[in-house]
Amino acid sequence: MDSIEMKNLSFGYEDGLILKDINLKIEKGDYLGIIGSNGTGKSTLIKLMLGLLQTKNGTINKSAKNIGYVPQVGLSVKGDFPATVMEVVMLNLYSSVGIFKRPKKKHYDMADKALGLVGMSEYKDRLISKLSGGQQQRVLIAKALVNNPELLILDEPIAGIDSENEKNIYQLLSQLNKDNGITIVMVTHSIQGVKNNMNKIYEIKDKKLHLIQAESNQ
Secondary structure (H helix, E strand, O other), X not given: OEEEEEEEEEEEEOOEEEEEEEEEEEEOOOEEEEEXXXXXXXXXXXXXXXXXXXXXXXXXXXXXXXXXXXXOOOOOOOOOOOOEHHHHHHHHHHHHHOOOOOOOHXXXXXXXXHHHHOOOHHHOOOEHHHOOHHHHHHHHHHHHHOOXXXXXXXXXOXXXXXXXXXXXXXXXXXXXXXXXXXXXXXXXXXXXXXHHOOOEEEEEEOOEXXXXXXOOOO
């Protein structure tokens, strides 16, 4: 079953097209990478997947009802940012908890599970501003995982972190894909790292999407 399928999709503004004739099939179980230089439309493509933008032409069909999203904006948290790791992850449960209501045990259990998946359980009471960039990125991934998504979309998750933490993030995502059955789409500007971890890689170039690597996800 396909999580998302795009057919003949185009998007642009009055001054011209950003994406043209995009055809993309994200199958359940994929660990899929989308690469391209800055300004090629990678983040725009993600926003179309999430329904944050409307297509100019073409169609998007989504069977994945629960999508987790890790946005491009890195934390770079200031030293006085007051939230703990647990509080950051719990932010994604506000619709379940309710406005001005206290979280219940089940909500803390969900957050604990998400932190366990990314190896950050022991840091749950730490201020997020006191963590390294790689650790902060893991917390953001846990925040996206707390609602048990079928599909996880990440926009430049390795931006601004060192090579060792970059390697760890790739390993973490591979584990979530293989061991937990989460379909993953990761957008990045560089092919380094993705070619050895992902079963499909696409490149956005000249407004179009080109398949440059494809392997079975079975």
